[in-house]
Amino acid sequence: MDWLFFTEVTLAGLGSGALLSLTALSFVLIYKATRVINLAVGEILMLGGYLFFAFVTAFGLATWLAIPLAIAGGALFGFVVERTLIRPMLGESSISVLMLTVGLGSVLIGATELIWNTDPRALPDFMGQTPVFIGEAYVSRKIAIGFVVSALVIALFLLLFRFWRGGVALRATATDQAAAYSCGINVPAVFSLAWMVACATAAGAGLLVGAIGGISPTMGVFGLSALVVVIIGGLDSVLGALIGGILIGLVEAWAGTFLGGEYKLVTTFSILIAALMIRPYGLFGTVEIERL
Amino acid sequence: MRIATAKETYIADEGLLVTATQRAWMGVLLAMLVLAPFMLNQYWLYLACLVAINVASATGLNILTGYTGLVSLGQAAFMAVGAYTVAFFEGQVGTPFLLNILAAGLVSALVGVLVGIPSLRVKGLYLAIATIAASVILHFVFTHWVSVTGGVRGINVAPARFFGLELASPFALYFVIVPITCLMVLGAANLFRTRIGRAFIAIRDRDISAEVLGIPLLRYKLMSFALSSFYAGVAGGMWAYFFRVVTPESFPFATSIFFLAAVIVGGLGTIIGSVLGAAFMTLVPELLKYVVDWLAPIFPNAGAALSPVRTIVFGALIILFLVFEPHGLAEMVRRARRFFHLWPFRT
Numbered sequence: 001m002d003w004l005f006f007t008e009v010t011l012a013g014l015g016s017g018a019l020l021s022l023t024a025l026s027f028v029l030i031y032k033a034t035r036v037i038n039l040a041v042g043e044i045l046m047l048g049g050y051l052f053f054a055f056v057t058a059f060g061l062a063t064w065l066a067i068p069l070a071i072a073g074g075a076l077f078g079f080v081v082e083r084t085l086i087r088p089m090l091g092e093s094s095i096s097v098l099m100l101t102v103g104l105g106s107v108l109i110g111a112t113e114l115i116w117n118t119d120p121r122a123l124p125d126f127m128g129q130t131p132v133f134i135g136e137a138y139v140s141r142k143i144a145i146g147f148v149v150s151a152l153v154i155a156l157f158l159l160l161f162r163f164w165r166g167g168v169a170l171r172a173t174a175t176d177q178a179a180a181y182s183c184g185i186n187v188p189a190v191f192s193l194a195w196m197v198a199c200a201t202a203a204g205a206g207l208l209v210g211a212i213g214g215i216s217p218t219m220g221v222f223g224l225s226a227l228v229v230v231i232i233g234g235l236d237s238v239l240g241a242l243i244g245g246i247l248i249g250l251v252e253a254w255a256g257t258f259l260g261g262e263y264k265l266v267t268t269f270s271i272l273i274a275a276l277m278i279r280p281y282g283l284f285g286t287v288e289i290e291r292l
Numbered sequence: 293m294r295i296a297t298a299k300e301t302y303i304a305d306e307g308l309l310v311t312a313t314q315r316a317w318m319g320v321l322l323a324m325l326v327l328a329p330f331m332l333n334q335y336w337l338y339l340a341c342l343v344a345i346n347v348a349s350a351t352g353l354n355i356l357t358g359y360t361g362l363v364s365l366g367q368a369a370f371m372a373v374g375a376y377t378v379a380f381f382e383g384q385v386g387t388p389f390l391l392n393i394l395a396a397g398l399v400s401a402l403v404g405v406l407v408g409i410p411s412l413r414v415k416g417l418y419l420a421i422a423t424i425a426a427s428v429i430l431h432f433v434f435t436h437w438v439s440v441t442g443g444v445r446g447i448n449v450a451p452a453r454f455f456g457l458e459l460a461s462p463f464a465l466y467f468v469i470v471p472i473t474c475l476m477v478l479g480a481a482n483l484f485r486t487r488i489g490r491a492f493i494a495i496r497d498r499d500i501s502a503e504v505l506g507i508p509l510l511r512y513k514l515m516s517f518a519l520s521s522f523y524a525g526v527a528g529g530m531w532a533y534f535f536r537v538v539t540p541e542s543f544p545f546a547t548s549i550f551f552l553a554a555v556i557v558g559g560l561g562t563i564i565g566s567v568l569g570a571a572f573m574t575l576v577p578e579l580l581k582y583v584v585d586w587l588a589p590i591f592p593n594a595g596a597a598l599s600p601v602r603t604i605v606f607g608a609l610i611i612l613f614l615v616f617e618p619h620g621l622a623e624m625v626r627r628a629r630r631f632f633h634l635w636p637f638r639t
Contacts, residue, residue, distance in 0.1 A: 037417050095363050100614045106607025113600035231421045266432040269425035280413045
C-alpha cells in the first residue's frame with residue numbers, strides 16, 4: 001500500500017467532503033426553518049456556476065465583482081422562489097412540496113439548456129494553478145481553496161447561529177413555530193431569510209464545484225450526493241451535515257480510487273440504507289416521536 | 293340534473309359504476325378502445341401502447357403513494373426488474389410470453405418487498421430517499437451482473453409470439469398491452485372495495501391509528517410495496533416486448549420522477565387520476581413537438597429548443613398543478629361531473 005498516494009486520495013476526499021458539507025448545509029438550513037426538502041439545490045448550484053460564467057464572459061465583469069454578484073443572484077432566486085412558490089404551499093403535505101422543488105429543478109435545467117445549450121464549459125480560472133503540497137502529498141490548488149472556503153463559511157454559519165439575532169430566530173422557529181411567533185419572531189421573514197441564505201450558499205458552492213469540475217446542465221447530480229449526506233447526518237442537524245459531508249467525501253474518494261468510478265454511488269447509497277436501518281432519522285437528526 | 297339514483301341494496305351502493313351515465317360513458321370508452329387500432333395510424337398506435345404501459349405503472353405507484361402514503365422514487369427501477377425478467381425468460385428459458393409478463397410482475401413484487409422492508413422504521417421523506425438508494429443499487433446490479441443482464445450493452449428481446457403469430461407491430465401489441473392494462477386498472481379499482489385496500493387507506497391517513505385498529509403495519513406496508521412493484525414489473529415486461537431492447541439506461545432515475553409527477557398531476561389516491569395523469573404526461577411532450585413544428589417557420593431553430601422546452605414544460609406542469617390544482621386532473625373531472633349533476637343549479 002502506497003501511503004503517500006493514500007494520503008493524497010484522502011486529502012482530495014476531504015476537499016470534496018467540505019464542498020458536500022457546504023451544499024448539505026443549504027439543505028439543512030431550508031429544512032430546519034421550513035420543513036421542506038429542497039431537491040432543487042443541485043440545480044441552484046448549477047445556477048450559481050452559470051451566473052458567474054455569464055457575468056465574466058458575457059458582461060466582462062472582473063472576477064472579484066462577479067463572485068459576489070453570482071452569490072447575490074442565488075439569494076435573489078431563493079427569495080423569489082420562497083415568496084411565489086413555497087409560501088402558497090404552506091400546510092400542504094411534504095410530498096407535494098418535495099415534488100414542487102423537483103419541478104423547479106427541471107425548469108432550471110431546461111432554462112439553462114435553452115440559454116447556454118448543453119455543452120459542458122470550464123469556468124474562467126480565478127484560483128491559479130500552482131499545486132499545494134501538504135508535507136509531501138500533492139493537493140490540487142482548487143480543491144485546497146474549496147476546502148478552506150467551505151470550512152470558513154461553515155464556521156461563520158456556526159457563529160451566526162450562536163450569536164446573531166437572525167440565527168437565533170431561525171433556531172427558535174425550527175424548534176417551535178407557534179412559540180417563536182408568540183415571542184415576536186417574524187416567522188415568514190425567517191422563512192424568507194432561510195431560503196435566501198441557503199440558496200446563496202448553494203450558489204457559492206456551485207462556484208467552487210464549477211471551478212473544480214467545470215459547469216454543465218447535468219452538474220445538479222452533485223445535489224444527489226449532498227442529499228445522501230443530509231439523510232445520513234439527519235435532515236435538521238448542522239453537525240450531521242458536517243460529519244456526513246466529510247464521511248461521504250472520504251468514502252467517495254476511496255471507493256472511486258480503489259474500487260473504480262462506478263462504485264462511488266453504490267457505496268454511498270449502501271451506507272445510506274445501512275444508516276437508515278440503524279437510525280431512521282439520520283445519525284444526528286431529531287427523532288420525531290409519534291403519538292395518537 | 294341527476295335524479296332517481298336511489299339505491300335499495302348495499303351491493304348497489306358499493307358498485308364501481310353507480311349511475312346509468314357512468315355505465316354509458318364506460319361503454320363509450322370500451323368501444324373506443326376496441327375500435328382505436330382500426331382507426332389510428334402507426335404513430336398514434338405506438339403512443340397508445342406507450343400510454344397504456346405508463347398507465348399500468350402509474351396505477352401501481354398510486355396504490356403505494358396515493359393510497360398507502362408511502363412515497364417511492366423507485367418505480368422505474370421496479371419496471372427495469374420486470375423488463376430484465378422478461379428479457380431473461382424470453383432469451384434463455386423460452387417460456388410463453390404471457391407467462392413471462394406474469395413472472396416479471398412476480399419477480400418485481402419480490403424485489404419490492406425487499407425494498408419495502410425499511411418502510412416500517414423509515415418514514416416520509418427519509419423513505420423516499422431510501423427508495424432512491426434502492427434504485428441506485430439495482431442500477432448497479434443491472435450493469436454488473438453481466439451473465440443475466442448483458443451488462444451495459446443490455447439484452448435484445450425477441451418479439452412476443454402467440455400461437456405462432458409474431459406480435460411485433462404496435463397494432464399487434466395493442467391487443468396485448470391494452471387489455472392487460474385494463475385488467476390491472478380494474479383490479480386496482482376493485483382493490484379499494486376490499487379489506488386490504490381499506491387497510492391501505494387507513495395506513496395512509498394515520499399509520500399508528502391503523503395499527504391500533506388491528507392492521508398489522510409491516511405486513512400491509514410490504515403488501516402495498518409488493519402490489520405496486522407487481523404493477524411496475526408487468527408494465528416493465530410489456531415495455532420490454534414493446535421496445536425489444538433493455539439496457540440499464542432504459543429506466544433512468546428521471547422515469548421514477550416522471551411517474552410520481554404523473555400520479556400527482558393526475559390526482560393522488562384516485563384510480564382515474566393515475567390513468568389521466570399518465571396519459572397527460574406522456575402525450576404533452578408529443579404535442580409539444582407539433583407546436584414546435586408549427587413554430588418552425590417563425591423561429592428557425594425551434595427544433596433545437598425542443599428538448600429543453602420539454603424539460604421546462606415538464607417542470608412547469610408539476611409546479612402549476614401543485615400550486616393551482618393540488619388534487620390534480622381527477623378533481624377537474626369531479627368538478628365537471630358535479631356541474632352536470634346539479635345543472636341548472638350552480639355548484
